[in-house]
Amino acid sequence: MLAWDQALPYGFGLQTNFMVADGTASDGHPVLDNSKYTYNLGGYYQHGPISANVDYSYRSHYYAAVSESSSEFVAGAxxxxxxxxxNLMRDLSVTFAARNLADALVKEYGNNLSQPVAIYNNGRQYYLTAEYKF
Structure with missing residues (x-):
């Protein structure tokens, strides 16, 4: 795993990481739910009562199910x-979060890309939370 975090002037910063996880089960099949490559790239801002970050996360294809006759994998996304x-006060904060802003699809396939099994559109997700620390 490689990781880098760089603070920049005026409360800005960059964060990134890259990981390779190459695994095979004892029976020779791929390890389920294990992407060989994952990476994250993000930027942040922290100053006074405001903090913000934006990031892009990627994972390569991974196997969702494996049997003797076929495999099912999820495409990289x-x-x-x-x-x-x-931060409204010392103990009270409000957070807005948005996930999957690019509206990426989740695509499942059989043994290869010409055998689509399912395509999911989980859509964009928005959250508004308030937190109070006692």
Whole structure:
């Protein structure tokens, strides 16, 4: 795994990481739910009562099911996310978060890309939360 976090002037910063996880089960099949490659790239801002970050996360294809006769895998995909927090008081904050802003699809396939099994559109997700610390 490689990771880098760089603070920049005026409360800005960059974060990134890249990981390779190459695994095979003892029976020779791929490890389920294991992407060989994953990476994240993001930027952040922290100053006074405001903190914000935006990031893009990607994972390469991974196997969802494996049997002697066939395999089912999920194609590689990425997600663009955003989060902004405002501290109203020392113990009270409000956060807005948005997930999957690029509206990426989840695509499942059989043994190869010419055998689609399912395509999911999970859509964009938005959250508004308030947090109070006792």
């Amino acid at each position: 990425g997600a663009l996310n955003l989060q902004v927090t405002y």
